[in-house]
Amino acid sequence: MIDLLIEKIQEKANPTVVGLDPRLSYVPEYIKNEVYEELGKTPAAAAEAFYRYNVALIDAIHEIVPAIKPQVAMYEQFGGAGIDAYIKTIKYAKEKGLVIIGDIKRGDISSTAEAYADGHIGRVDVEGEKFEIYHEDSITINPYLGYDSVHPFIKHCQEYNRGLFVLVKTSNPNSGQIQNLDVAGKMVYEIMGEMVAEWGQQVMGTKGYSQIGAVVGATYPEEATKLRKIMPNTYFLVPGYGAQGGTAEDLKGCFNQDGLGAIINSSRGIIAAHLKEENKMKFSEKEFALAARKAALAMKKDLQRVIG
Numbered sequence: 001m002i003d004l005l006i007e008k009i010q011e012k013a014n015p016t017v018v019g020l021d022p023r024l025s026y027v028p029e030y031i032k033n034e035v036y037e038e039l040g041k042t043p044a045a046a047a048e049a050f051y052r053y054n055v056a057l058i059d060a061i062h063e064i065v066p067a068i069k070p071q072v073a074m075y076e077q078f079g080g081a082g083i084d085a086y087i088k089t090i091k092y093a094k095e096k097g098l099v100i101i102g103d104i105k106r107g108d109i110s111s112t113a114e115a116y117a118d119g120h121i122g123r124v125d126v127e128g129e130k131f132e133i134y135h136e137d138s139i140t141i142n143p144y145l146g147y148d149s150v151h152p153f154i155k156h157c158q159e160y161n162r163g164l165f166v167l168v169k170t171s172n173p174n175s176g177q178i179q180n181l182d183v184a185g186k187m188v189y190e191i192m193g194e195m196v197a198e199w200g201q202q203v204m205g206t207k208g209y210s211q212i213g214a215v216v217g218a219t220y221p222e223e224a225t226k227l228r229k230i231m232p233n234t235y236f237l238v239p240g241y242g243a244q245g246g247t248a249e250d251l252k253g254c255f256n257q258d259g260l261g262a263i264i265n266s267s268r269g270i271i272a273a274h275l276k277e278e279n280k281m282k283f284s285e286k287e288f289a290l291a292a293r294k295a296a297l298a299m300k301k302d303l304q305r306v307i308g
Helices: 002-012 029-039 043-061 072-076 079-095 110-121 147-160 188-200 221-230 249-254 285-307
Strands: 016-018 099-106 124-126 129-131 138-141 163-169 212-216 236-238 262-266
Touching: 002 099, 016 285, 029 043, 029 285, 043 072, 043 079, 043 285, 072 079, 072 099, 079 099, 099 110, 099 163, 110 124, 110 138, 110 147, 138 147, 147 163, 147 188, 163 188, 163 221, 188 212, 188 221, 212 221, 221 236, 221 249, 236 249, 249 262, 249 285, 262 285
Parallel strands: 016 262, 099 138, 138 163, 163 212, 212 236, 236 262
Antiparallel strands: 124 129
């Protein structure tokens, strides 16, 4: 998986992943009106609106970016119809050649972790018949229950050529309450980084990077620089650019000297670009995907300016 991601990044000359985290407030009125007429104002209609919105966005950006990162919570809030929209979105994106990072942030005891791993990056067993359910190439996980909660996912990375991005130093404002605690002279995020680097040695790709990556927020550039030294062979999934305040300059420490090592996420900065004041007069309601494309191209240029 990590080799495929790197190939796509190099092919597009763009280390961007677009977070498909839709909200009904982002979806143009004409799409909502269509689905409400068909399905009423129901969870099923909301899910269908998300799917149609996503298809238009994917059509506009798939030639520019290497990957998408759908956030499962935005879909599963609408129940079965939402999960169906999540799965259909992934299927459509893969048909367009995009790498999928499922943002699921699962973390539980080993038996439960095994079920999550089977469903998301492995196979589920029904009386000896094996089925792939979600078709993600990689997923995010929460490691704070320890190695026994992570091992089932690593096993599936080995067996099915899948990837993980493990929460290490997250971009949210209060992440330091736990992740920056000093434990015997080291911060918790540094200890977690050391663990991820060690786990990653079990699943190395052919391009020098492990299939076990790390989530490292753009909003904490000093910590990111430290973690780059701790995890030289770990790919970083970097949230926090743009809407959360992270800048291209903040990202320098996330990359290695080869210009690789990190993929930068933008969600609402791209998928809700049509709602920005400067774009409302430039793009009609039905041109929301063109606004997203313009934002994706601007982000690509901004990142290239920093990493060369």
